Amino acid sequence: MEQAGPTEWTLREEVGVGPWPGEWPADDRYDPELLELGDRRNVVDAYRYWRREAIVSDMDGRRHPFHVAIENFQHDHNIGTVVRTANAFASAAVHIVGRRRWNRRGAMVTDRYQHLHHHADIDAFTAFAAETGLAVVAVDNTPGAQPIETAALPRDCVLLFGQEGPGLSAGAQESASMVVSIAQFGTTRSINAGVAAGIVMHAWVREHADLADSW
Template identity: 30%
Template structure:
């Protein structure tokens, strides 16, 4: 959660004093310029609102989190639990069924070495705890996640922050965290409302990288993007009709915020208005769009390439 009145580290120079400030002005002028003719990343064409709502509910049910609000937050399955333990995910209890599988034995050993309580139980109990998910006889109860403050993401002279706008599937959040960790991002920014949070589904998909990737929450995303701009960051949003290709982003080597929207709706209008530039991912096949996790991974790879060449 956010901390009122906290001041985080500044990013060396104000926006207007940085060498790319002129590029930002030009980028803003060209943001809504002519549309590209190639297929690009972006929201699918609007369909039935009922169908979209049904898809959203289905995604939440299959995200890996338990369905009952009073159920514990669990990572389940042999590989996800073992990866989580190896990465130091903060667990409170390891539930296991007696099994000779090597992964189960290793999970028990790691949990015991870390002082995580062990509880042997039968299949009916694990079925109940995981709401009949595929647990393979192993589940890890996870501590409630402690969010960072948005200012904490402004570390170093050239932070790379990933802000999510309307991404409500915890699996997409976990996949984005994993890509952010792989390509050197400083942290993830989430709005407090209408957004996935760090739950068991996110832990599972992140393959343990959430243990080392700070995630911050803000009460107002557009206000926080403005604060990042005032701190010297260049803000670029992924949009199907962005005037620039993700391969040609100005100021990619400086303090940077990449904004990723949902697959269905893309970026909201207010967030779009607060971006310095809108960029697209060129696509040459038959797919009309990419989901948020895949799109963020491609964009982060390209930004990392530009930042390190």
């Protein structure tokens, strides 16, 4: 039987870098164990050999002002993918609304570098958004939704996603200051929630991010 390719969980030895050559740096951002044994993590070169806490601290100075939220009422396996994508686009934080537990495998350990928050229900989430001045942008293919391809997204916002099939709950849609949809041309009503999240996050990046800050 053909074996699956390597993942974050089973990295091949040649992935990443080996032990630090020569004299070790005195900078306390560096992890002595990684310097000694090598850094096989899936991180950008700028963060090679850094402690996890140092990476998070540095990222905190680079994160964008948009947040991402997803309703979790069916233990959706796509949440991990959403977290991984939010990390790639330097989202300020990811919010899980509903069930606290979710399948982290799809995050490919990026959840270690991403701020994660839990809200028991949509009311608690809405209260958080109001207190922090974040516009709630619901993403759902419902009548009256603005096409993401032509919509102007707020800079300080939280992008709220439902789950493929049921979509957002009625309470989630009512909490939103705007609802956007993704243009589709095939036979199905919905697309994968992880894919949808990536599309909308990238739309925010194209509109608001400084591309000079990308790796």
